[in-house]
Amino acid sequence: MLADLEELVRCESYSADHEAVARSAGVVAALGRRLLRAEPETIVIGGVTHLRWSFGTPRVLLLGHHDTVWPVGSLREHPWSVEDGIARGPGVFDMKAGLVQIFHAVASLPSPDGLAVLVVGDEELGSPTSRALIESAASGCAAAFVAEASADGGALKTARKGISRYELTVHGRAAHAGLEPELGANAGLELAHQVLAISDIAARLDSSSKAGLTSVTPTMLSAGTSTNTVPGLGRVAIDVRVPDAEAQRRVDELMRALTPRIPGTRLELRGGPNRPPLDPAASAALFDVAAGLAAELGMAPLKGATVGGGSDGNFTAGVGCPTLDGLGAVGGCAHAPGEHVIVAEMPVRARLLAALAAHVLSGGPPGGDAGGGDDAYRGRTA
Incomplete structure (x- = not known):
């Protein structure tokens, strides 16, 4: 497993570099070809390379990304x-x-029949080209298991916030800042008003038991072309995280209700909801199964966590497929210089994933007894 991991890491796969993602897909395909003894279907959409393996009529989806x-x-x-x-x-x-x-995990099973493995190449960008693939694959399955990295301490991710993304453009009127500033309509100043209004949206939501869980955060912003010109254009990107669909709908409503404050300026809003929330109900039954299987495998008791980051598990849950996320590596510092994995946990987590897949494939209900029905898996190692 460690040698395979080294090969994948040494093949860099920056999401925005389609050639790098294509090279990575080749390495991932070779790994799957060796372990699964099957050729993947290579799917290129908008220049982004995705891989899919299907065995029989899929009832379980194993989902990940290589970008x-x-x-x-x-x-x-x-x-x-x-x-x-x-x-x-x-x-x-x-x-x-x-x-x-x-x-x-799949290689450790007696047969992969009933499994689908989907590895997409644009998850870090919000899965713009792969969302339809993910939703289609999940729609016909009894369960989706997402091998995204675990939460702190190896916790499974039993709920994720929904994500919305917006870009607000302020159109003003440029003018010379020294000679005739009064002829301009300052898009930078209007942008400042809008940033403050946007920052107040989360506080304006109706109070509830989930108050404080919504965040509406202006991030990248820019305005103007030179130091002696009244800005004629300004932009701000907005990141939104919500606990449920109602909060996502309400934020969208308030974003679209923004109005300009300075005469001569106008607003243009793009974007909207990107990922639906992964509701705890979508994971609860599968988490119970996982907890039982973990005990049988001699693992430490599993914990669940709600996280602010989104994943493709939001999409699988959004189409009604029971989904359990965070089944991947144990480690930390994702997206940061200290990013790391605890090597000894890799085979442990692979065994858990194999046991979960075997449970569902053998007819065990998502919320049923984790014992029984998994005899085909027991005794084997991942």
């Missing part, structure tokens, strides 16, 4: 290394170790 947030060349500053049982390198935690665990 990362790390630009090509990051290996020079953050090289692959293994020291004291800790593996490091760009994308090692999010989520190349999870991919290794998927393939080794």
